[in-house]
Amino acid sequence: MSRQKTSPVAWMLxxxxxxxxxxxxxxxxxxxxxxxxxxxxxxxxxxxxxxxxRNYLDAVQAMPFLRFLWNTVLLAAGSVAGSVLSCSVxxxxxxxxxxxxxxxxxxxxIATMLLPWHVTMIPRFLLLREIGLYNSLGALVVPxxxxxxxFIFLLRQFFQTIPEELSEAGRLDxxxxxxxxxxxxxxxxKPALMTVALFQFIASWNDFSGPLLYLNDPDKFPLxxxxxxxxxxxxxxxxxxxxxSTLFTLPIVALFLLTQRTFLRGIATTGLKG
Numbered sequence: 001m002s003r004q005k006t007s008p009v010a011w012m013l014x015x016x017x018x019x020x021x022x023x024x025x026x027x028x029x030x031x032x033x034x035x036x037x038x039x040x041x042x043x044x045x046x047x048x049x050x051x052x053x054r055n056y057l058d059a060v061q062a063m064p065f066l067r068f069l070w071n072t073v074l075l076a077a078g079s080v081a082g083s084v085l086s087c088s089v090x091x092x093x094x095x096x097x098x099x100x101x102x103x104x105x106x107x108x109x110i111a112t113m114l115l116p117w118h119v120t121m122i123p124r125f126l127l128l129r130e131i132g133l134y135n136s137l138g139a140l141v142v143p144x145x146x147x148x149x150x151f152i153f154l155l156r157q158f159f160q161t162i163p164e165e166l167s168e169a170g171r172l173d174x175x176x177x178x179x180x181x182x183x184x185x186x187x188x189x190k191p192a193l194m195t196v197a198l199f200q201f202i203a204s205w206n207d208f209s210g211p212l213l214y215l216n217d218p219d220k221f222p223l224x225x226x227x228x229x230x231x232x233x234x235x236x237x238x239x240x241x242x243x244x245s246t247l248f249t250l251p252i253v254a255l256f257l258l259t260q261r262t263f264l265r266g267i268a269t270t271g272l273k274g
Contacts (some may be wrong), residue, residue, distance in 0.1 A: 032242040039238045059243035062234060067219065068226035074206060075137050075222050079204040080197045082144030083151055087196060090147050091155035094179050096167065111148045125213060139214035144200065151196045158192035159185060194262045202252060223248050
């Protein structure tokens with residue numbers, strides 16, 4: 001069967017949409033290497049009069065960038081590990097195990113997605129403060145080990161697409177449920193697990209409200225919150241703001257470009273079976 005060709009009009013619309021969405025990122029990137037005088041005098045000129053690559057060095061030296069970066073890497077790595085581990089185990093229980101009240105409990109789990117973060121903000125803050133995690137990165141990492149409703153739903157849908165015959169073959173070979181989960185389901189679910197990992201990494205990297213609520217020690221600030229402090233201190237130096245924003249954004253863009261095939265495959269193959 002021949003594949004249907006995309007019309008030139010559709011290509012043109014896609015190109016226009018791509019330019020519209022990419023323009024702010026391109027403007028930020030070009031502004032990050034402009035002289036400060038050009039941004040004041042001609043802020044809407046696209047190309048720089050002089051390519052000032054030193055703006056990046058000045059931006060890094062103007063704030064404890066490496067410390068913020070290290071805190072962000074710790075936060076993102078811990079959050080990714082917590083989400084992938086906890087959500088995959090819970091999703092396997094909902095997708096592959098038969099037990100009384102499973103559908104009811106899964107419905108309650110999905111219903112929690114209707115609650116905005118602001119509703120649980122104060123109870124969560126009080127709980128984490130009582131167990132001694134306030135003003136530590138643990139306040140942001142530990143909750144990820146308790147699961148996330150959206151990620152559990154995503155993985156459950158993917159696990160249900162794996163043929164049950166593979167699990168039966170594992171049981172005939174003497175594997176228990178944990179062995180089936182670890183040796184059969186997890187290796188076959190790498191696209192979905194990578195999708196969850198990427199979603200959680202991006203959320204942790206961009207998280208601002210969490211550090212704002214739980215952290216007050218500047219030595220523990222991640223990049224997102226540290227960048228806000230940088231904006232407050234250097235609001236009159238737009239070239240440094242653009243350079244710092246570019247340094248903050250580039251890792252996310254690079255990560256997506258490197259993993260886009262696995263990411264898109266995980267999205268496309270999730271939810272094919274209810």
